[in-house]
Amino acid sequence: MKKRNLKILAVLVVVLFAVTLFAGCAKKEEPKQEEGKQEEPKVEQIVLKAASTPPADHPYNLGLVEFGKLLTERTNGKYVVETFPASQLGSEREAIEGVQMGTIDLSVVSTAPLAGFSDAFLVTDLPFMFKDYNHVYKVLDGEIGQGIMKNLEGTGLVGMAFWDNGFRNITNSKRAIMTPEDMKGIKIRTMENQIHMDSFKQIGADPTPMAFGELFTALQQKTVDGQENPLPIISTSKFDEVQDHLALTGHFYAPAPLLMSQALWDKLSAEEKVIFQDTANDARDIERKMITDMNDKLVGELKAKGMQVTEPDKSLFQEAMAPVYDKWQDKVGKDLIEKVRAAGN
Numbered sequence: 001m002k003k004r005n006l007k008i009l010a011v012l013v014v015v016l017f018a019v020t021l022f023a024g025c026a027k028k029e030e031p032k033q034e035e036g037k038q039e040e041p042k043v044e045q046i047v048l049k050a051a052s053t054p055p056a057d058h059p060y061n062l063g064l065v066e067f068g069k070l071l072t073e074r075t076n077g078k079y080v081v082e083t084f085p086a087s088q089l090g091s092e093r094e095a096i097e098g099v100q101m102g103t104i105d106l107s108v109v110s111t112a113p114l115a116g117f118s119d120a121f122l123v124t125d126l127p128f129m130f131k132d133y134n135h136v137y138k139v140l141d142g143e144i145g146q147g148i149m150k151n152l153e154g155t156g157l158v159g160m161a162f163w164d165n166g167f168r169n170i171t172n173s174k175r176a177i178m179t180p181e182d183m184k185g186i187k188i189r190t191m192e193n194q195i196h197m198d199s200f201k202q203i204g205a206d207p208t209p210m211a212f213g214e215l216f217t218a219l220q221q222k223t224v225d226g227q228e229n230p231l232p233i234i235s236t237s238k239f240d241e242v243q244d245h246l247a248l249t250g251h252f253y254a255p256a257p258l259l260m261s262q263a264l265w266d267k268l269s270a271e272e273k274v275i276f277q278d279t280a281n282d283a284r285d286i287e288r289k290m291i292t293d294m295n296d297k298l299v300g301e302l303k304a305k306g307m308q309v310t311e312p313d314k315s316l317f318q319e320a321m322a323p324v325y326d327k328w329q330d331k332v333g334k335d336l337i338e339k340v341r342a343a344g345n
Helices: 002-029 059-074 092-101 112-116 119-125 133-140 143-150 194-202 212-220 231-236 262-267 270-304 314-321 323-332 334-343
Strands: 046-051 079-084 106-108 157-167 169-172 187-190 206-209 226-229 245-247 253-261 308-310
Touching (some): 046 092, 059 106, 092 106, 112 119, 119 143, 133 334, 143 157, 194 206, 212 226, 226 231, 253 262, 253 270
Parallel strands (some): 046 106, 245 308
Antiparallel strands (some): 106 253, 157 253
16 A cells, blocks of 8 residues: 555656646746836737829839838838729729828829819919929929918818829820821820810810720720820830820929828827828839839830830920910919929029
8 A cells, every 4th residue: 555655656746847847948938028128019000091093013103102111110010001003992083082081091193183172283284384303393392382282271181292293295096296286186185184175275186084094995996096194104004005106295294292181190199290291202202213214214115115206396385385374374373373484494
């Protein structure tokens, strides 16, 4: 009996030793917290929706991607940006409405739909308003541009920065364009922008407003003969597949405001507002460089793809479209027009 008890006791000792040894090992594996150092609280991640209408490889979307990377880094992972290019969340007008309602947080759009909030946005739509990019940046990044953006106050939109779309050029499937007379009778798609339409009517073209998402099919089916857009959009939208001729007219400059929902802006702390604004400006510079880099190489690439490229005398188009100013200067604001022009001298 004693021997049996001794055996049981020996087994219990072995088990107890094993349990103690395991507990000791488990304790050693736990990381030691430094004295006085508190565990960092987990940051709740907020995903922001950003919309644009051109394809995913256009600088609008690529700029939003860069904006997201910078914002995530600068907010220690709190904010993440998910992009929705190629009109996934609707047309520009629908995207603007979404930003107003807070269902979309950010969007890069053209200025044309913003004229519904303020006539001041129309100044960039006038033909040959800007001489070059230096003139553009001086106006839009300065007091004039800030004044234009302030007109969005109270609309549910916050104008963060003027990004870039570029100078617009004409493509068509009918003929090479060298003079304004060559545009007579050409049915050309335009945005829903009355100044743009009046400008093309002035040179005898037939402007037809149409949503961008419908444009490729309309060109393919020859519902319209041509369209006008900056080179990066012409390239990324593959218009070279349905258009034979490209004329480097540079007739309108197209800025691209980055808009933020007022609902989102109001939720940000003062520190976060500074981060968002600085990030919008830094991403603007990145996006602009993408546009200018593309402009430098795209003419050659489009030629290689079969497009016939002409370089018309821009002064002829400028002179032919000049009467548009007489019609629109009272609505746009004569003083604003003069200020923008003076900034280019």
